[in-house]
Amino acid sequence: MYGSVDLMGYRISASRCLAFCLGITFIMGCYLASLPIQSEKQALPKPIIQQISSKVPNKKRLAILVPFRDRFEELLEFVPHMYGFLNKQNIPFHIFVVQQKDSNRFNRASLINVGFLYTRNDYDYIAMHDVDLLPVNDDLKYDYPASGPFHISSPQTHPKYHYETFIGGILLVKREDYELVDGMSNNYWGWGLEDDEFYVRLKDARLKVTRPANITTGPENTFRHIHDKTYRRRDMRKCFNQREVTRRRDRLTGLHNVQYKLWSTHTVTIDELPITVLNVELLCDKAATPWCQCPEPVKVKKP
Numbered sequence: 117m118y119g120s121v122d123l124m125g126y127r128i129s130a131s132r133c134l135a136f137c138l139g140i141t142f143i144m145g146c147y148l149a150s151l152p153i154q155s156e157k158q159a160l161p162k163p164i165i166q167q168i169s170s171k172v173p174n175k176k177r178l179a180i181l182v183p184f185r186d187r188f189e190e191l192l193e194f195v196p197h198m199y200g201f202l203n204k205q206n207i208p209f210h211i212f213v214v215q216q217k218d219s220n221r222f223n224r225a226s227l228i229n230v231g232f233l234y235t236r237n238d239y240d241y242i243a244m245h246d247v248d249l250l251p252v253n254d255d256l257k258y259d260y261p262a263s264g265p266f267h268i269s270s271p272q273t274h275p276k277y278h279y280e281t282f283i284g285g286i287l288l289v290k291r292e293d294y295e296l297v298d299g300m301s302n303n304y305w306g307w308g309l310e311d312d313e314f315y316v317r318l319k320d321a322r323l324k325v326t327r328p329a330n331i332t333t334g335p336e337n338t339f340r341h342i343h344d345k346t347y348r349r350r351d352m353r354k355c356f357n358q359r360e361v362t363r364r365r366d367r368l369t370g371l372h373n374v375q376y377k378l379w380s381t382h383t384v385t386i387d388e389l390p391i392t393v394l395n396v397e398l399l400c401d402k403a404a405t406p407w408c409q410c411p412e413p414v415k416v417k418k419p
């Protein structure tokens with residue numbers, strides 16, 4: 117009798133122990149699954165590096181950083197177009213779509229900072245590249261910008277922006293230059309001005325922006341801008357003290373303190389052409405930049 121009770125006692129404690137261990141494993145598994153990929157710099161999957169290097173060994177590598185949210189139609193055209201365009205120039209490149217997955221307003225500059233941190237170990241220069249701006253003149257060269265930032269979509273040729281200090285759209289920057297100016301400001305939620313602030317950073321660092329020479333096409337036929345202003349409305353709202361703060365040069369934020377979580381990375385192909393999608397949650401410090409979410413205007417009900 118005693119023996120069998122002992123045996124049962126042993127069995128009971130063993131099965132409890134098993135249940136306990138399974139429980140702990142389950143809880144740990146849930147916890148780990150809920151964690152984002154560490155925000156620290158990560159090495160790229162090797163196959164991509166090998167593929168681009170084997171194309172043109174010893175040439176500088178270009179990371180095309182595309183700040184992105186809700187522009188899938190444009191992306192379907194962008195990827196095959198860029199492959200066709202850059203392969204003609206023998207540029208070793210890879211496209212990184214940096215997708216903002218949070219409920220804050222779009223922040224193009226912070227997404228570029230995140231893309232830079234992700235690629236800086238494996239690439240020599242970046243192109244900050246709008247997804248809806250397709251170069252169509254083969255004289256626009258995406259070579260390594262050894263002597264300073266190179267603005268591909270110049271005010272003389274951009275379909276929409278023609279002021280002299282404009283550097284938005286498509287800009288090539290080598291790694292060292294981007295680091296020198298601490299990347300872009302993180303204060304720009306919503307549309308506009310982040311590129312103008314970046315211009316001042318470059319200027320303060322005495323980096324001279326150059327542009328393609330001897331381009332014979334103009335604003336109508338150098339790029340295709342796939343942008344319908346009613347279908348893809350620009351978020352021009354200004355709230356809190358956004359207008360005032362974003363007009364000034366930002367000396368506090370940049371590459372060194374962009375706050376984000378990288379939730380996942382995906383290798384995706386479009387027409388069998390590989391790209392990498394980074395799923396990024398941008399974190400907003402509402403005390404510093406409350407305009408990362410503008411309150412909806414209160415609708416007054418008619419009686």
Ligand code: UDP
Nearest residue numbers: 183184185186187222224246247248343350
């Ligand atoms: N963008 C995006 N989703 C948005 C807003 C902007 O993906 O909701 C990206 C996209 O790459 C776009 C770029 O940011 O090309 C610049 O925005 P937009 O085209 O509105 O600016 P524009 O230069 O046409 O004034």
Ligand code: MN
Nearest residue numbers: 246248341343
């Ligand atoms: Mn556009």
